[in-house]
Amino acid sequence: MSDFSTSLAGFAAGPIETTLQTRIVTSLSVLDWLAVGRAGQDEPVSTVVRDLVLGEEGASQAHLFGGGAAPTRGAALVNGTVSHALDYDDTHFAHIGHPSVAVLPAALALSEWDDRILVDFLEAALVGMEVSIRVGLWLGRDHYQAGFHQTATAGAFGAAVAAGRLLEFDADQMHSVLGLTATRAAGLKAQFGTMGKPYNAGLAAAAGVEAALLISKGFEPNSGALEGPFGFGATHKGEANAEAALEGLGDEWLFESVSHKFHACCHGLHAALEAARDLDIAEPEVAEIKIKTHPRWMSVCNQMNPTTGLGSKFSYRTVIAMQALGYDTALPGSYSEKNCADSRLISLRDRISVEADETLTETQAHLTLLRRDGARREAKHDLLAPMSLSEREDRVRGKVAKLIGADEADAIWSMLRTGGRARDLAKRLEG
Structure with missing residues (x-):
């Protein structure tokens, strides 16, 4: 194992400590994600991808934005695509990626299927979004400038880690899921301005679920495929600075500085x-x-x-x-x-x-x-200027109220803060 992969795998599989601020920011991102997904559920790309998945045979394991249910991988594909359809979701400027739309659909689909409590979902989602940012930093700006869409590439690794945490992977399995995801992570900036951009987010979420489920069944990939000769970094203009990407891992949550959108535009x-x-x-x-x-x-x-x-x-x-x-x-x-x-x-x-x-x-x-x-x-x-937690909460909840109604926004926020089961949150995707 390389130092970078070893560190990520150990962090993803191990115990974590969070602050109240980290937990609230995570819950706000879930609330924000659900609202923008609901608002975008009737966009043309949402309809096309949802119809594709609903047209396939398979168990109804997880709810979809806009109604219906599908197997976990298909649900992740739909919900990732739909929640990025309006491009109104959160952004992390450390690597110019959208963490929520890649990671949350994977984490929620598996949490619903396995009937997990919301605390498990939120913890897995937080770890996955943090890993997506760290991988994005490691891939670096050259990766983005070469034409790769960080939401899709770095996001796929975050989705896989979130799924693996819900499947209770140990560090070796986490290392394997990172290696397997390296052969599935994909997404090009050439799709910007088309239906292909939100689809990239759905692909990342689905790839993470698929890779984690395969590892849980004993699939044996090249676990070192994230790095090294012919690895993801080497072949995708990445591997900028592993030391900087790992700085503070486990002690500092980079996800806390995520930027929520308060205007429905670029x-x-x-x-x-x-x-x-x-x-x-x-x-x-x-x-x-x-x-x-x-x-x-x-x-x-x-x-x-x-x-x-x-x-x-x-x-x-x-x-x-x-x-x-x-x-x-x-x-x-x-x-x-x-x-x-x-x-x-x-x-x-x-x-x-x-x-x-x-x-x-x-x-x-x-x-x-x-x-x-x-x-x-x-x-x-x-946009990176510090925002107080109370102001962030007020503005996110105000945005969500405009998109799905104040009563619904309050009900979902109460659910996220007081706990319950992930399946009850997933039912809210239907609107």
């Missing part, structure tokens, strides 16, 4: 939207707005004059104009062809400019507002 726009929120921009006051952002986002989410709802989710000028006009950027329905054609929005959008600033990080944005009365105001926001 995460690259969120720092600007938060800065605009700090400025409390309102359209009648605006003479001009200047946005500065990291150069990376200029080719990702800087559509100048989008005419479709999807296009508006990737447009600085449009979303800032929407916010100033009072459109609720937390609601997916706000991003529409009709709103793009709003003459007030078009007029305001033409007073907004965007420029690259290499002094800013990928999680920062700087806004300058020139008011009609000549006053000048500025605000800068960093």
Whole structure:
């Protein structure tokens, strides 16, 4: 075994210590994941993948977003895809990946099938999401820049570890499931902007379940396939820095710094939207707005004059104009062809400019507002800036209430905080 694989396997199979903050952030991510999955259950990609799985024969072991039940692997595929359909789920910027959509579908499917309590599900999910981040750090930015989708690749290892923990794997079995997942983890950035992007998340969740179930039945892979010659890292532009990726493992939960989305658009726009929120921009006051952002986002989410709802989710000028006009950027329905054609929005959008600033990080944005009365105001926001636990809870629960209703949001949150059985949470996927 290599040091990296040994450390990951030992951590994944061993006892863990968590803080109240870690547990609450994990529960908030589950709540957030379930809500965005419910909100996206009727998207075209959701319908296509769900119909595929429901059309196959097999035991009804786990519930699906949108209704029905399927074997665990199929349920993970559907629920991973559906929960990423709106691209409204959490992000971890350490490796630019979405931990929840890959790991939670695998963990919940197996927890429901094995009739586990919610505490077991939450613990397995936390360990799996932490491993996905650590693997993502180990793979490094070269892996992402080469065209691999970290949600799908690093996420598959997290899903496998979460599944293995629920199946009570020891360290050797955890090492084996990492090795087997190395031959199944896949996903390309070439799918961005198509149904293939959310499908990547479903593939990761399903691969993790499949690999864990095979190891539980005695399957013997090359356990060292994560690293070494012809291993996953070597063949996928990875293996950036094992020492940095393992730093604090078991003592520090990197997952705690996960970033939840509070606007239903590309995460690259969120720092600007938060800065605009700090400025409390309102359209009648605006003479001009200047946005500065990291150069990376200029080719990702800087559509100048989008005419479709999807296009508006990737447009600085449009979303800032929407916010100033009072459109609720937390609601997916706000991003529409009709709103793009709003003459007030078009007029305001033409007073907004965007420029690259290499002094800013990928999680920062700087806004300058020139008011009609000549006053000048500025605000800068960093998505990695510490957020108090109470503020995070308020904002996640507020978002969820908008997506699935306040009563349902409160009921699910109570379930997550007080305990119960995973199958009862899984039933909530149906809506």
